[in-house]
Amino acid sequence: MFAIAITFAGRISSIKASEIREILKITEQPNIISFAGGLPAPELFPVEEMKVVARKVLEEAGRQALQYTTTEGFTPLRQKIAQRMNAKFGTAVTHQKVLITSGSQQGLDFSGKILLNEGDVVLCESPTYLGAINAFMSYGPRFVEVPTDDRGMITEELERIIEKTERIKMAYVIPDFQNPTGRTWSADRREKFMEIIGRYEIPVIEDNPYGELRFEGQSLKSLKSLDTKGLVIFLGTFSKTFCPGYRIGWVAAEEEILEKYILVKQGADLQSSTIAQREIAVYMEMFDLDSHVREINSVYKARRDLAISTMEREFPGSLSFTRPEGGLFTWVELPSHINAREVLVKSLEREVAFVPGGSFYPNGGHENTFRLNYSNMPEDRLVEGLRRLGSILGEFMN
């Protein structure tokens, strides 16, 4: 083995491996009970339907499906996405405002590339999504965490921070069933947030992978639907409502902004998979995505109920955790002297995995927190894993 003589670009030193992806590698061992990923339940994937769809796409448009397409994406899919957004999230977008991306992770990376000069400030919830931190990090921003409670970003704190912070370039938020906490912003916080953001003209990245995964309660207005100044850039994905394996997501924004995303997409990978785009469009024509989402939600609701009731029974009584109305995650806070990374080490010995919470805070700290996913494990393993974890937590608390 020779020594490599290559010097990498400065930005590379600020990118760290995603702790989730590293833990996911461990969880590939079949014995592991994993609460680590944000993985959808594979037994719910429409495998039989996709056999029909794949055949139809290749039969009716095989040559076009295997060829290059435009950077913007397959127009019928963009139209279906625009219609669906308008129906589910109260927006008024057309397909011209939709760019197909390779998952919403790509929308995050492009947002950093388009908006962030080195030293610019990203406002975010505290905690926030690890994958967004990593995507933005390579553009060298500063993160300013806005205090956040069970009803979302605390708007008085937001305004206070905006007043005293220079070079704010974007606010990155996940108002629906947030990753990692499972929290959902209240209606009044959404209104107030948009009022403040509009007043200061700050671009907003509204990351919405989980919005359709509501098990109970009323759907709330998306930020994009409250946007009167064209400031909100909405990121969506089929990874949670359909399947992640196709890597199809989208960016919806005003055309003046979207054209920058299209330019960046050209340089980044030309376009997303033609055949995947056509297959999802044909699935949406032939089958009922709404009924598929209802089926997912009924399963996830049962798992959430089971997870919460098991945690209430098996976890030490003094621990607090969120009780989400939808999405994939609950968030646990330990007493401040307990480090969740140490709990993880013990937990992996007992073949149970989760993600320590510290990574979700871009400026560090909060090592006494962790994230639990309840969507991926069947019910017996869910209960068994939480029982083991409860007993380990009991040992740490004594």
Next chain:
Amino acid sequence: MFAIAITFAGRISSIKASEIREILKITEQPNIISFAGGLPAPELFPVEEMKVVARKVLEEAGRQALQYTTTEGFTPLRQKIAQRMNAKFGTAVTHQKVLITSGSQQGLDFSGKILLNEGDVVLCESPTYLGAINAFMSYGPRFVEVPTDDRGMITEELERIIEKTERIKMAYVIPDFQNPTGRTWSADRREKFMEIIGRYEIPVIEDNPYGELRFEGQSLKSLKSLDTKGLVIFLGTFSKTFCPGYRIGWVAAEEEILEKYILVKQGADLQSSTIAQREIAVYMEMFDLDSHVREINSVYKARRDLAISTMEREFPGSLSFTRPEGGLFTWVELPSHINAREVLVKSLEREVAFVPGGSFYPNGGHENTFRLNYSNMPEDRLVEGLRRLGSILGEFMN
């Protein structure tokens, strides 16, 4: 319509729309005879085979195929790529040195992200691939074009330039059937290039989308196979030998370098399509990709022969153009006073498209050149289009 109050990042102003992609939009009109794209011939796509493959993947591993996978990619596909590279390009890589990307365009973008600080120098052929210029451009480098002739980069010029240039960070080259010129580097130039690059320890991006599309003559050693210092980063793709619609390519590099690409891939889009990766792997198991490539090559060879003989007959006698031994393109040089963009305007009026050559020179100039693709049009339209173009060129030369 409201005015957008967003200020974009500095890098965005240096990215321009790909002229090819813009021209491709025009060429979607069915009447246009297009020599513009680098599009493979869709009538050669293995549509029937992919019906069998798609069914098999969903039947045998549907749930895994629709789920997330690792960032590195699907191991059996990485193994098949390593084997194929070793067989076709004389390398000695294992799957641990292969990362699956979304086309080789993504490998270009990542190379810029990993290697280039603002103001760093990229050495490239003159002309070079437009998509690479665009991908690198957003990282703010300077391009230094190394004079290039029919046998490749002129190594005396390369050495002279290296001696007097500071901050050289990479050399970007396409030694096989180059885009845009169709030229292939000679064996002695390859050896000499690697000797110089090794002496100065300059990382090399070897972009090789067309290497397997050889119609005649001997295959030559890839730069990666001559690499004794781990400096060569090889970019490959299934877009030209198989189909572009899946967007599956790869980066092959020493593990110490590849781990940076994996980190960047995590932030950029987590992973490439799971199902596309599995489908290509199963296609390679069930069918014979070599025989598919032979079939492609026999069709493209016939089209190249027809294109060249038609150009010899129909183009003004004083024009020079390349006679490639493989790949998709020939390159035309006009007298220096003729601007190919003006020729294109006339040509589009007669429903014939091509790409003016100026865009392939990162530092501008050379507007008297253009690129012709001969792989995408069936033979009757190929002849008709070149006849019209010849008559337009005749008008310009008089």
